């Protein structure tokens with residue numbers, strides 16, 4: 198049967214918090230932001246602040262106008278299941 202989209206736990210998410218392996222959550226979706234690291238206009242260290250955790254609030258505080266869904270479409274890992 199169809200397995201459905203990948204579900205990512207907070208435990209799994211927390212493993213991906215380094216520059217070379219960074220995931221974040223934006224609006225309930227988990228993204229691999231590693232390929233974007235070198236292109237972020239705000240720099241790597243700022244982007245890393247949302248690595249391994251839910252970055253939704255931080256992202257909205259800094260640039261709510263940025264269309265992350267379009268930008269990170271190819272970086273989608275799955276859905277966040279926070280437990």
Ligand code: HEM
Pocket residue numbers: 221230237238239240243244245246247252255256259260263265268269
């Ligand atoms: C700038 C994307 C996460 C801080 C930008 C810009 C984009 C972008 C497209 C340029 C915006 C513009 O000029 O209008 C992203 C994406 C993120 C992310 C896709 C997550 C996946 C973060 C986080 C922080 C941050 C977590 C801070 C903790 C900044 C800052 C700038 C910026 C300070 C302004 C840089 C400047 O113009 O000097 N980001 N960002 N970003 N971002 Fe992010």
